Amino acid sequence: MTNHENGGTMILRSTVTSPFGRKARMAFHVLGLENRMVLQPADTLDPADDLRTQNPLGKMPTLLLGDGSVLFDSRTILSYLDRLAGGGLLYPIGAWDRALVETAEVLHDGITEAALLMVYEGRFREPGTHSRRWLDHQGGKIRRALDRVAAAPPSLSPSSGKTNAAAIALVCALGYLDWRRPFPWRDGYPELVVWLDRITRRDPAVAATANPEVPPI
Numbered sequence: 001m002t003n004h005e006n007g008g009t010m011i012l013r014s015t016v017t018s019p020f021g022r023k024a025r026m027a028f029h030v031l032g033l034e035n036r037m038v039l040q041p042a043d044t045l046d047p048a049d050d051l052r053t054q055n056p057l058g059k060m061p062t063l064l065l066g067d068g069s070v071l072f073d074s075r076t077i078l079s080y081l082d083r084l085a086g087g088g089l090l091y092p093i094g095a096w097d098r099a100l101v102e103t104a105e106v107l108h109d110g111i112t113e114a115a116l117l118m119v120y121e122g123r124f125r126e127p128g129t130h131s132r133r134w135l136d137h138q139g140g141k142i143r144r145a146l147d148r149v150a151a152a153p154p155s156l157s158p159s160s161g162k163t164n165a166a167a168i169a170l171v172c173a174l175g176y177l178d179w180r181r182p183f184p185w186r187d188g189y190p191e192l193v194v195w196l197d198r199i200t201r202r203d204p205a206v207a208a209t210a211n212p213e214v215p216p217i
């Protein structure tokens with residue numbers, strides 16, 4: 001029986017290319033819990049993959065605990081891992097400070113969500129039927145979010161000494177934009193290019209979880 005306050009060894013259902021899965025993989029690394037996690041790839045398009053039984057939404061990341069209990073989505077997993085590691089590391093303890101980090105995490109996740117919807121538009125619809133209006137609608141979310149983030153990127157040295165959930169979500173969002181390229185961001189947001197370079201040099205969790213399909217930029 002798994003003691004949920006201890007977590008035991010956990011199975012993470014995710015590919016190494018999933019941006020939301022990377023959030024969870026990065027959190028394990030940032031918290032020094034990487035040896036407690038076994039990665040088990042999932043195929044979200046395969047109806048026979050038991051991911052759909054584990055998580056009826058069929059989404060990655062999904063975290064399996066030793067007693068058969070299941071946690072999803074990425075925010076729930078980060079929050080659980082933070083408490084498992086003692087708390088106050090990925091999210092501040094104070095109510096207001098925590099709410100601010102969570103809001104920034106949602107904003108950064110929103111970039112990834114909009115980018116995924118743009119990529120899925122190309123993947124799931126026949127060529128010639130892609131909706132320009134829908135793509136522009138999603139692109140607008142990415143542009144407005146990047147404008148907001150570029151004006152005040154997440155702190156590179158939070159008081160906990162750990163890369164926080166907002167920064168993790170931004171690393172994953174920018175990494176996904178670099179991979180699938182639904183929205184060119186590097187020329188328009190030099191502050192974020194610098195931010196990504198700095199956090200990559202500062203925290204080995206960034207390189208350790210990088211998508212192996214993205215060539216170095």
Ligand SMILES: N[C@@H](CCC(=O)N[C@@H](CS)C(=O)NCC(=O)O)C(=O)O
Nearest residue numbers: 018019020044059060061073074075
């Ligand atoms: N809000 C979820 C989003 C997860 C998500 O959309 N994951 C993508 C892969 S990066 C997925 O599983 N897509 C397959 C699908 O939607 O069927 C989270 O934060 O975990």
